[in-house]
Amino acid sequence: MPKGKLFTMPFVTLIGKDSLLDLGNKLSKISGKRALIVTDKFMIQAGFAEKVQKILDEYNIKNTIFDGVVPNPNVNAIKNAVKCFISNECDTLISLGGGSAHDTAKGVKLVLLGNDELYRDKNIKLVCVNTTAGTGSEVTRFCVITDELEHRKITIVDEKVIPDIAVDDPLLMIGLPPKLTAETGMDALTHAIEAYTSVDHYVLSDILALKAISLICDNLYECYSNGGNIYAREQMVYAEYLAGVAFSNVGVGLVHAMSHQLSGLYNLPHGLCNAVLLPYVMEYNLDVNCKRYADIERNIKKNICNIAADETAADNLICDIMELNRKLGIPSNIKNLNVRESDFELLSDMALIDNTIKTNAKKPNKKDIIEIYRKAYYGIHNI
Numbered sequence: 526m527p528k529g530k531l532f533t534m535p536f537v538t539l540i541g542k543d544s545l546l547d548l549g550n551k552l553s554k555i556s557g558k559r560a561l562i563v564t565d566k567f568m569i570q571a572g573f574a575e576k577v578q579k580i581l582d583e584y585n586i587k588n589t590i591f592d593g594v595v596p597n598p599n600v601n602a603i604k605n606a607v608k609c610f611i612s613n614e615c616d617t618l619i620s621l622g623g624g625s626a627h628d629t630a631k632g633v634k635l636v637l638l639g640n641d642e643l644y645r646d647k648n649i650k651l652v653c654v655n656t657t658a659g660t661g662s663e664v665t666r667f668c669v670i671t672d673e674l675e676h677r678k679i680t681i682v683d684e685k686v687i688p689d690i691a692v693d694d695p696l697l698m699i700g701l702p703p704k705l706t707a708e709t710g711m712d713a714l715t716h717a718i719e720a721y722t723s724v725d726h727y728v729l730s731d732i733l734a735l736k737a738i739s740l741i742c743d744n745l746y747e748c749y750s751n752g753g754n755i756y757a758r759e760q761m762v763y764a765e766y767l768a769g770v771a772f773s774n775v776g777v778g779l780v781h782a783m784s785h786q787l788s789g790l791y792n793l794p795h796g797l798c799n800a801v802l803l804p805y806v807m808e809y810n811l812d813v814n815c816k817r818y819a820d821i822e823r824n825i826k827k828n829i830c831n832i833a834a835d836e837t838a839a840d841n842l843i844c845d846i847m848e849l850n851r852k853l854g855i856p857s858n859i860k861n862l863n864v865r866e867s868d869f870e871l872l873s874d875m876a877l878i879d880n881t882i883k884t885n886a887k888k889p890n891k892k893d894i895i896e897i898y899r900k901a902y903y904g905i906h907n908i
Contacts, residue, residue: 530729531774533666535690537691539693540766543696549586556650561590561615563594597795599670621654624661630651634686654694656701659711660796665773666682666773668680678786695759698762699752704854710748712795716737716777726775730775733770736764737771742849745853778882782881786876802859808900811839819833819834877889877894
């Protein structure tokens with residue numbers, strides 16, 4: 526029997542320039558006794574944590590800081606944050622940062638909800654204050670945690686971690702370094718392309734993904750080369766938000782399944798791994814995604830590609846992505862990331878059991894994935 530579609534997103538979104546200033550007002554209507562700000566030491570040094578605290582203080586919202594967030598958040602960091610939450614008698618989580626902060630806070634919420642002995646009150650509010658235009662974690666039902674013992678990433682998909690409030694203020698991203706701007710921006714582009722080509726895509730996700738891709742192609746390089754351009758930063762905020770909502774509802778694909786293993790095993794930035802792998806995986810998926818890749822290319826180059834054959838337009842899209850990577854200083858192969866060729870079998874085994882592979886339009890086997898890693902290692906392209 527056919528089923529309808531479930532569409533999810535944060536209950537409240539504060540987005541655009543100065544949107545952070547309204548956080549206290551919105552949070553005061555849903556928050557309880559005390560909030561735990563889940564962040565890292567850089568956010569404290571940069572003054573962002575103090576800024577959030579002042580906004581909370583205006584509305585008499587008590588708060589405590591946990592500054593133990595690490596890149597590629599792991600089980601140990603979540604355990605420490607859980608202890609801090611409980612010992613300070615908190616009932617609200619506020620993640621401040623990029624995907625690592627948000628995933629850490631989501632992990633804390635899942636632990637607390639799943640253990641009555643640790644914490645009985647299940648009305649835990651989750652607020653995500655986002656400082657990068659890339660991961661989309663502030664809007665999704667996805668949570669990615671690194672198992673530091675097995676050196677692999679675990680992808681959890683659960684509606685319980687959809688934030689109650691998402692904050693996307695471009696003023697928090699003005700000082701983002703070019704390298705991080707590039708990597709998180711390409712992360713957002715990967716989300717949008719994989720959502721548009723997901724086996725579960727439908728009209729709502731298509732609209733969101735296509736608009737996100739267009740905004741990224743128009744604004745990412747400007748943010749990279751001129752980080753103080755607030756207009757471009759704001760457009761990237763809208764882009765990564767749209768991409769995040771799109772993939773939260775229909776999933777991603779093989780790029781993520783493979784990149785999770787690279788970042789988990791070698792502790793590499795997630796967005797960087799996505800960026801390097803994206804054109805190689807698109808080439809692998811080309812025979813089944815040709816029409817949709819062509820749709821994307823025509824959408825971003827309306828005056829050029831309207832009459833091009835699907836095959837030509839799809840090839841052009843992959844070439845455009847490779848050129849964007851080059852302009853952003855993204856390495857052209859995974860060998861430059863110090864990935865070991867001897868690990869390809871292990872990486873492929875783990876990619877095959879990654880949750881994100883389920884919505885890839887083409888179903889790869891182990892041999893296929895090893896070959897993609899090999900091409901990405903030696904920089905071999907088919908077009």
